[in-house]
Amino acid sequence: MLRYTVRRIILTIPVILGILVISFMLTRLSGDPTDLILPPDAPDSAREAFRRVNGLDQPLISQFFTFAINIFRGDFGNSLRFHEPALSLVMERMGATLELAIAAMTIAILVGIPTGVVAAYMRNTPVDISVRGVSLLGQAMPSFYLGILSIIIFAVWLRWFPSGGRGTWLHLVLPATTLSFQLVALIARVTRSCMLDVLGQDYIRTARAKGLSERRVVWLHALRNAFIPVLTVIGLQVGFLLGGVIVTETVFSWPGVGRLAVQAIYARDFPVVQTVVFLFAMIFVIVNLIVDLLYAAIDPRIGYR
Amino acid sequence: MTNTASDTKTARRPSQFRLVMTRLLRKKSVLICGTLLLLSVLCALVPGLVAPQDPYDQSLLLRLKPPSFMEGGREGYFLGTDHLGRDILSRIIYGARITLLVSLLAVAVSSAMGIAAGVVAGYYGGRTDAVILRLIDMQLSFPVILLVIAVVAVVGPSLTNLIIIMGLSGWPRMARIVRGAVLSVRGLEYVDAARAIGAGSMRIMAYHIMPNILSAIVVYASFELARMILLEATLSFLGLGVQPPTPTWGGMISDGRNYISLSPWVSLFPGLAIGIVILTFNILGDELRDALDPQLNHE
Numbered sequence: 001m002l003r004y005t006v007r008r009i010i011l012t013i014p015v016i017l018g019i020l021v022i023s024f025m026l027t028r029l030s031g032d033p034t035d036l037i038l039p040p041d042a043p044d045s046a047r048e049a050f051r052r053v054n055g056l057d058q059p060l061i062s063q064f065f066t067f068a069i070n071i072f073r074g075d076f077g078n079s080l081r082f083h084e085p086a087l088s089l090v091m092e093r094m095g096a097t098l099e100l101a102i103a104a105m106t107i108a109i110l111v112g113i114p115t116g117v118v119a120a121y122m123r124n125t126p127v128d129i130s131v132r133g134v135s136l137l138g139q140a141m142p143s144f145y146l147g148i149l150s151i152i153i154f155a156v157w158l159r160w161f162p163s164g165g166r167g168t169w170l171h172l173v174l175p176a177t178t179l180s181f182q183l184v185a186l187i188a189r190v191t192r193s194c195m196l197d198v199l200g201q202d203y204i205r206t207a208r209a210k211g212l213s214e215r216r217v218v219w220l221h222a223l224r225n226a227f228i229p230v231l232t233v234i235g236l237q238v239g240f241l242l243g244g245v246i247v248t249e250t251v252f253s254w255p256g257v258g259r260l261a262v263q264a265i266y267a268r269d270f271p272v273v274q275t276v277v278f279l280f281a282m283i284f285v286i287v288n289l290i291v292d293l294l295y296a297a298i299d300p301r302i303g304y305r
Numbered sequence: 306m307t308n309t310a311s312d313t314k315t316a317r318r319p320s321q322f323r324l325v326m327t328r329l330l331r332k333k334s335v336l337i338c339g340t341l342l343l344l345s346v347l348c349a350l351v352p353g354l355v356a357p358q359d360p361y362d363q364s365l366l367l368r369l370k371p372p373s374f375m376e377g378g379r380e381g382y383f384l385g386t387d388h389l390g391r392d393i394l395s396r397i398i399y400g401a402r403i404t405l406l407v408s409l410l411a412v413a414v415s416s417a418m419g420i421a422a423g424v425v426a427g428y429y430g431g432r433t434d435a436v437i438l439r440l441i442d443m444q445l446s447f448p449v450i451l452l453v454i455a456v457v458a459v460v461g462p463s464l465t466n467l468i469i470i471m472g473l474s475g476w477p478r479m480a481r482i483v484r485g486a487v488l489s490v491r492g493l494e495y496v497d498a499a500r501a502i503g504a505g506s507m508r509i510m511a512y513h514i515m516p517n518i519l520s521a522i523v524v525y526a527s528f529e530l531a532r533m534i535l536l537e538a539t540l541s542f543l544g545l546g547v548q549p550p551t552p553t554w555g556g557m558i559s560d561g562r563n564y565i566s567l568s569p570w571v572s573l574f575p576g577l578a579i580g581i582v583i584l585t586f587n588i589l590g591d592e593l594r595d596a597l598d599p600q601l602n603h604e
Contacts, residue, residue: 014439014443015442015443015446018443018444018446019446019447022447022452026455026456026459027459029456029459029460036459136584136587136588137580137584139531139583139587140531140579140580140581140583140584140587141576141579141580141583142535142538142539142542142555142576142579142580144538144539144542144555144558145538145558145572145576145579145580148558148561148562148565148572148576149573149576151565152565152569152572152573156565156566156569163565239446239447239448240448242448242451243448243449243450243451246450246451246454246543247450247539247542247543250543251562261451261454261455262454262543265454265455265458265545266544268458270459273455273458276451277451277452277455280448280451281446281447281448281451284446284447284448285446288446
């Protein structure tokens with residue numbers, strides 16, 4: 001297990017390096033970052049001064065090292081729009097994003113797993129078919145469209161929930177449900193297929209043969225064994241959630257990191273964009289690492305591969 | 306003599322293509338989805354013939370008119386008009402062109418890269434395989450949408466840029482599928498036989514391995530197409546897709562956001578178009594997979 005952990009951690013080093021390179025390249029893709037940051041009518045002298053101050057007159061490789069060192073010091077540069085450190089701007093909004101992401105994940109787990117279990121147990125009945133239908137639909141609908149639909153129905157017509165902003169728990173309902181919809185569909189599908197595998201196993205027949213109640217067999221014996229692959233899928237969906245918050249926060253005017261990123265893109269505030277890209281990718285890598293290690297801890301066969 | 310020839314003809318096994326097509330066309334879902342797909346391709350190819358109005362024609366008098374089947378709707382504007390008085394149905398029809406063009410070409414880019422990388426990794430194995438796998442893992446560790454948004458924002462949302470960036474975002478998954486498929490056929494006897502008669506690596510990969518993994522590629526590409534349509538719509542919604550006044554489905558949904566409470570149809574119908582097309586590709590992909598491999602149980 002220790003060897004596996006060490007190897008798995010070493011494997012993330014090139015990935016982190018890749019994230020650094022891509023974050024760095026982001027502002028270099030269109031050539032000179034000066035063109036991105038300074039207005040088009042800026043005089044040559046101002047451009048020259050900007051290049052000197054920001055080290056843009058240095059060779060690319062040394063610019064990269066300065067960038068990497070600064071990042072590890074927590075210095076992502078200042079926002080061009082707010083003239084504040086980009087990192088603190090992002091961190092201020094991280095709470096709102098985490099609140100949304102955690103709420104969405106909770107809904108997805110609480111709805112997705114029982115739905116999948118019921119669909120597997122009642123395989124090929126109308127219940128199962130409608131679960132599969134909804135899950136197919138969930139994959140086909142863009143989340144921003146679902147968000148707008150839910151605003152039309154629940155905020156405009158029924159007036160049950162506010163259409164945007166953050167405040168009470170009522171504000172959280174529509175964005176969290178929207179963000180969780182595709183996850184619910186995915187978790188239900190994976191749970192269903194894992195449960196189908198498990199329900200055909202000998203130990204389930206044994207459990208039934210020794211007279212256990214059906215409820216006990218399904219929810220305790222079967223679900224516990226079907227849970228490991230479901231857990232992995234849930235872990236791997238953190239990346240999806242991070243991508244999803246960008247769109248959901250924009251639709252519902254949720255004051256989080258995703259909305260900040262989109263606004264920063266419109267305002268060409270690249271230090272903020274860079275910070276969000278780097279932090280989101282890092283969160284994603286770390287969560288994947290934790291999921292892999294957890295998975296190995298639960299299922300010892302993985303460590304020996 | 307002629308008799309024998311005709312006997313041979315009738316005894317010949319139907320081709321794999323014909324078998325798959327027969328299996329597919331027997332299904333009602335395939336017929337419905339196929340018709341929808343043909344319809345959207347027709348819209349994309351000759352929108353001028355299908356659309357009832359000019360999609361760019363603005364009229365302040367016709368602003369935000371409801372669909373013609375609703376109260377207050379105007380004759381000739383079946384799905385109503387948007388905030389500039391443009392016909393929504395015509396814009397959806399013209400929008401199919403951009404959506405399908407961008408998504409198809411993006412899938413072509415991602416497939417070309419993914420197939421090349423996957424075949425090379427699977428065929429050569431060893432260190433080549435390890436390096437390509439590491440690259441795949443590295444790219445998959447990024448939230449794709451954020452990366453695409455950020456890159457489009459930097460390089461600008463031109464049609465070519467969109468196709469390349471979306472294509473680049475999709476190659477690792479295709480490479481993974483292709484690599485797996487190559488690994489499963491690499492050790493088979495006919496590949497050894499080809500090598501034994503002196504075929505080079507390029508020839509084996511192109512003529513012996515590729516045709517045998519083609520079905521896996523086609524099936525995956527149909528799902529990938531659905532994903533690209535979703536990505537294109539999301540980018541357009543965020544204002545990073547093909548720029549206005551060119552109609553795009555995601556852009557139309559975004560345009561309608563400010564009028565949701567009084568004129569929900571502006572956003573409603575383009576979204577339905579996206580949903581239907583994605584559903585069509587997903588169902589066709591599922592059915593194609595089943596038809597290519599009827600023995601497999603895809604629960």
